[in-house]
Amino acid sequence: MAFDPEKDKILKKWKCDETGLIISINKYADGEPKLQIGPRIYKTKEGGESHRRTGRLTIEDLMWFYEIIDEVKDELSRLVNPR
Numbered sequence: 318m319a320f321d322p323e324k325d326k327i328l329k330k331w332k333c334d335e336t337g338l339i340i341s342i343n344k345y346a347d348g349e350p351k352l353q354i355g356p357r358i359y360k361t362k363e364g365g366e367s368h369r370r371t372g373r374l375t376i377e378d379l380m381w382f383y384e385i386i387d388e389v390k391d392e393l394s395r396l397v398n399p400r
Contacts (some may be wrong), residue, residue: 321346329392332358333381338371340382342393350396366399 324346331340337358346352355371375383 328355328396331376331385331389335381336375336377338378338381340373340389342389342396344396349398350393352393 323357326342326344327341329342332338333340337360338354339356339358341353342350343353354374356368357371359367359369361367
């Protein structure tokens, strides 16, 4: 089965203004919502945006993620169906 971008949904997204790191809760088709770390968004010289793989996390990334982790956990728990 081929990937269909129409079935890939972002349910909630957080962005670190300092580092450009994106954390999101995504769902594909009827699948379970899952946490995604990345991409990282950079501003270009022309004023646009460039999306890049996350790669390794800096201490700034980690501290920001630590600050929002409870909110992320609560949102993901709310979206995931109980088993």
